[in-house]
Structure formats: C-alpha cells, structure tokens
Amino acid sequence: MKITILGGGGFRVPMLYDALLACAPRLGVDELALYDISSERLNRISVVLQGQAAASGGVLLPFTCTTRLEEALEGADFVFCAIRVGELEGRVIDERVPLNAGVVGQETTGPGGLCFALRTVPVMLELAEAVARHAPRAWFVNFTNPAGLVTEAIQGVLGGRVVGICDSPTALCRRVARALRRNPEDLWFDYFGLNHLGWLRAVRDGERDLLPDLLADDARLESFEEGRLFGGEWLRSLGMIPNEYLYFYYYASDAVGAVRSSLQSRGEFLLEQQHAFYAAGGDGPAAALHAWHATRREREARYMEEARSAAGLDGRDEHEMDAGGYEGEAIAVVEAIARNQGRVLILNTANASSLPFLDAGAVVEVPCIAGSTGIVPTAVGDVPGHARGLITTIKDVERTTIEAAVSGSRELAVQAIALHPLVPSVTVARRIFDAYSAQHPQLRHSLR
Structure with missing residues (x-):
C-alpha cells in the first residue's frame, strides 16, 4: 500500500509517521511519499522522520520526498492532504483583521475561516483534479481546514472517495467517557453537526443514555475541558455538550x-515557534526529533488558549497533552477501509439523509460506518431548533464561500462574511473583506 501526504513538510507530519510505523506491517503499508512545494521544509521534516525510524526499534517504513506532485501521487492508494495556503503568515492576517473590527479572530470559525477557505478552495480543486488523473482509485483523506467546507468543495471532483477528518469530536467523546469512568469503545456517542460546529446529544451504553447523569454532576463536569469551558449551568440548559469551538459562538x-x-494570537505564536524550528536545520536525526518533540509539547499546551483564557481556565489537561490527535483519525479511516471493518467513526462526509433538514450533498460531521465500499453516515434525525438553525445558516455561509472562491466574486465573498452570525453588520463585513484583500495577495488578484 502506498500513502501520499500532500503538505509533507508540515510540522504535524511526524505524528502521522509515528502512527504509520505502529501499523504499517498490519496494514501492508510499504511506501510513503511526502509532497510539498518547499524543499527546505521537506528536508527538515525528513530528518525528524529518520530520528523516529531509528528510535522505532527496527520497524521499516521507507519514505520519499518530492516537490513533483505527479511523482508523489502515482500509484497512491490513500492521499492525505494537510496544506496551508498562505502559510502561517496568512493565518496571522486571518486572525488579526476581524479582531481589529471587534469580531472573533479564529483560524476556522468566523471571518478568519472564510478568508482561509477563499484562498484554499481553488488550490484544493487543482489538487483534487491531479489526484483524479494520477491516482483515480485513491481515497482522499482531507485534514485541510476548514475541513468540512473544503471536503464539500472537492466532492464534485472526487465524489464519495473523499472524506474529511477532525480529531475534535473524538477527543470530546474520549473526555466524556473518562468522566463517566467508561471505556469509549463500549459506548455510542450521538454526535451531530458540521466541522467545528457540533454537539454531543447522548451517550448510550446499550441500555440507557448516560449523559443526563453527567450533566447533573458538577464535579464530573469540572473534570474535563468542555465541562469547565462552558460551565454546568449552560450545559444543563442545552441538554448537550457542544464541541469546544462553539465557545466562539x-x-x-x-x-x-x-x-x-x-x-x-494563536497564529503569531505558531509562526514564531515554527520559524525557529524550521530555521534550526543542520542537526542529526536524534537532535531533530528531540527539537520536534519539545516544539510540539509547547504547541499542544497552548491549543485553544484564547477560549480557556476567556473562560478563566488554567492550562490543558495532561491527559489531552498526551492523547493522540488527527493522526489517529487518519489511520482509523485507512484501517476501516483497507480491512473492511465497518467501523463507526465521526467523519465529514455527504449528508445523504443523516440530518433530514439538509440536502443529500451537504457535508456534515456525524457518526459514519466506514468500510471498503465507502463512508455511510448514520441517521441522526431531527435536532434541537437552535442547533438546526445555526447549522443551516453556517452551511449556507460555507456554500456561498465556495461559490465565491470558484467564481472569483467579491460580491459573494462579502455576502458570505456578512451572513455569518458572528459578524454584526454588512458594513463590518465589507471592512473585513477589504482589509483581507489589502493584505492577502491571493485575494487581491483572484476576487473582484
């Protein structure tokens, strides 16, 4: 089996490689291709991977690095995609522009996510078309943010062989299971929504829903991140546990x-941190791996720091610092498809009839059955009105953003920003878009 990683010089690639080292013999993975537009970043990450291979006790998983897309894709069975159009410098702009207008400045939520998508969708469509030409039988596993929006944008090219992943829902379920003192493998998590806009509605053990008892127990709610972030009073009012990104709403x-x-901002911190990491090339595999681990530890400690700070919370739970992330989700998808497991995973895929108030092609984030024949979303049914209203609004905003990115329409881009519930007026939306256009060359030249 050949796996290709688009964005192979990215900081999180060693997480994927470590997970692949653990499962490669079981899955038959014998080739890994890393593609990136930056040979410097590829070189730095390849040394880290060499350090991981040396530390693995002799497990072999050969990898190649290339800046030639066709070479990376040829013969691939799975394509992982984790790219950042505009790099971290672009993220800093995405976050700061809305903040200057008094609006949430976050990478995927609000105007920042929409601007990120406007730059990213055209590039992702080109990559999807290259996959269709050079690896037509490959499964495309998308990590690129905004994950749900991007996955929907490239469905038209790759159809049902594209799936979006995010570790946030699984992490929430894992934390809730720990608070319940139960094994997550023994529970059914009734989760629904869009990427970074979802709710955990029930936790069933085959006999009853365990969530009401958890919501009534302030001590247990205080034991995990979402319980502390939202507070017991608000969670009991909702009767559900929201995804952490709903804090921004x-x-x-x-x-x-x-x-x-x-x-x-988060982007400014990452830009400074990762610039130092990539600039420190020249050391051997062991030293590079050590530097990567230290950088990652600091990065993870400050994840969602803005929300925790606003809620008056301290640092992250040590359990979460050591828990697996999106690499675990990616490997779970590969294993479920390659071994036809029929495994239940929370994924971003076409709705079909999972959420009956959305059309069949709308990409949603719900529990799915993953196997060799594809990704099948489970039936969620109707949901509370406030959640249904927010999902419907954000789905319309996502689709308007996709249309703006494809058509190059400034009018549609402003409309998407103005219709987002975090943006208070059309005037503010125009101000935000004009500031983005002035600072992002891609938008200045592509949207008119």
Whole structure:
C-alpha cells in the first residue's frame, strides 16, 4: 500500500509517521511519499522522520520526498492532504483583521475561516483534479481546514472517495467517557453537526443514555475541558455538550476580549515557534526529533488558549497533552477501509439523509460506518431548533464561500462574511473583506 501526504513538510507530519510505523506491517503499508512545494521544509521534516525510524526499534517504513506532485501521487492508494495556503503568515492576517473590527479572530470559525477557505478552495480543486488523473482509485483523506467546507468543495471532483477528518469530536467523546469512568469503545456517542460546529446529544451504553447523569454532576463536569469551558449551568440548559469551538459562538465577546488582551494570537505564536524550528536545520536525526518533540509539547499546551483564557481556565489537561490527535483519525479511516471493518467513526462526509433538514450533498460531521465500499453516515434525525438553525445558516455561509472562491466574486465573498452570525453588520463585513484583500495577495488578484 502506498500513502501520499500532500503538505509533507508540515510540522504535524511526524505524528502521522509515528502512527504509520505502529501499523504499517498490519496494514501492508510499504511506501510513503511526502509532497510539498518547499524543499527546505521537506528536508527538515525528513530528518525528524529518520530520528523516529531509528528510535522505532527496527520497524521499516521507507519514505520519499518530492516537490513533483505527479511523482508523489502515482500509484497512491490513500492521499492525505494537510496544506496551508498562505502559510502561517496568512493565518496571522486571518486572525488579526476581524479582531481589529471587534469580531472573533479564529483560524476556522468566523471571518478568519472564510478568508482561509477563499484562498484554499481553488488550490484544493487543482489538487483534487491531479489526484483524479494520477491516482483515480485513491481515497482522499482531507485534514485541510476548514475541513468540512473544503471536503464539500472537492466532492464534485472526487465524489464519495473523499472524506474529511477532525480529531475534535473524538477527543470530546474520549473526555466524556473518562468522566463517566467508561471505556469509549463500549459506548455510542450521538454526535451531530458540521466541522467545528457540533454537539454531543447522548451517550448510550446499550441500555440507557448516560449523559443526563453527567450533566447533573458538577464535579464530573469540572473534570474535563468542555465541562469547565462552558460551565454546568449552560450545559444543563442545552441538554448537550457542544464541541469546544462553539465557545466562539456562545461567548463571542469574551473570546474577542481575551485575544485582544493577549500578547500573541494563536497564529503569531505558531509562526514564531515554527520559524525557529524550521530555521534550526543542520542537526542529526536524534537532535531533530528531540527539537520536534519539545516544539510540539509547547504547541499542544497552548491549543485553544484564547477560549480557556476567556473562560478563566488554567492550562490543558495532561491527559489531552498526551492523547493522540488527527493522526489517529487518519489511520482509523485507512484501517476501516483497507480491512473492511465497518467501523463507526465521526467523519465529514455527504449528508445523504443523516440530518433530514439538509440536502443529500451537504457535508456534515456525524457518526459514519466506514468500510471498503465507502463512508455511510448514520441517521441522526431531527435536532434541537437552535442547533438546526445555526447549522443551516453556517452551511449556507460555507456554500456561498465556495461559490465565491470558484467564481472569483467579491460580491459573494462579502455576502458570505456578512451572513455569518458572528459578524454584526454588512458594513463590518465589507471592512473585513477589504482589509483581507489589502493584505492577502491571493485575494487581491483572484476576487473582484
């Protein structure tokens, strides 16, 4: 089996390689191709991977690095895609522009996510077309944010062989299971929504729903991140546990104030940190691996820091610092398809009839049955009105953004920003878009 990683010089690639080292013999993975537009980044990450291979006790998983897309794709069975159009410098702009207008500045939520998508969708469509030409039988596993929106944009090219993944829903389910003192493998998690816009509605053990008892227990709610972030009173009001990214909707002004008062945005922190990591090339595999681990540890410690700061919370739970991330989700998809497991995974895929108030092609994030014949979303049914309304609105915003990116329409881009519930007026939306256009060359030249 050949796996190709688009964005192979990215900082998180060693996480994937480590997971692949553990499962390659079982899955028959014997070739890994890393593709990136930057040979410098590829070189730095390849040394880290050499360090991982040396530390693995003799497990062999050969990899190649290339800046030639066709070479990377040829013969691939699975294509992982984790690219960042505009790099971290672009993310800093995505976050700072809305903040200057008093709006949430976050990579995937609000105007920042829409601007990111406007730059990313055209590039992703080109990559999808290259996959269709050079690896037509490959499964395309998308990590690129905004994951749900991007997955929907490339469905027209790759059809049902594209799936979007995110580790956030699984992490929430894992934390809830720990609070319940139960094995997550023994539970059914009734989760629904869009990427970074979902809710855990029930947790069933085959006999009853365990969530009401958890919501009534303040001590147990305080034992995990979402319980502390949203507070027992609000969670009981909802009767559900929201994905952590819903903090930016429920506590928007608090989040804006917290980020404005901090010395650095998340993007600025990552830009500074990763610039230092990539600039420190020249050391051997062991030293490069050590530097990568230290950088990752600091990165993970500050994940979602703006939301925790706004909520008055301390640092992250040590359990989460050591838990697996999106690499585990990616490997789970590969294993479920390659071994036809019929495994239940929370994924981003075409709705079919899972959420009956959305059309069949809308990409949703729900429990799915994953096997060799494809990804089949389970039936979620109707959901509370407030969640249904927000999902419907954001889906329309996502689709308007895709249309704007494909057509190059400034009018549609402004409309998408203005219709987002975190943006207070059309005037503010125009101001945000004009500021993005002034600072992002890609938008200045592609949207008119």
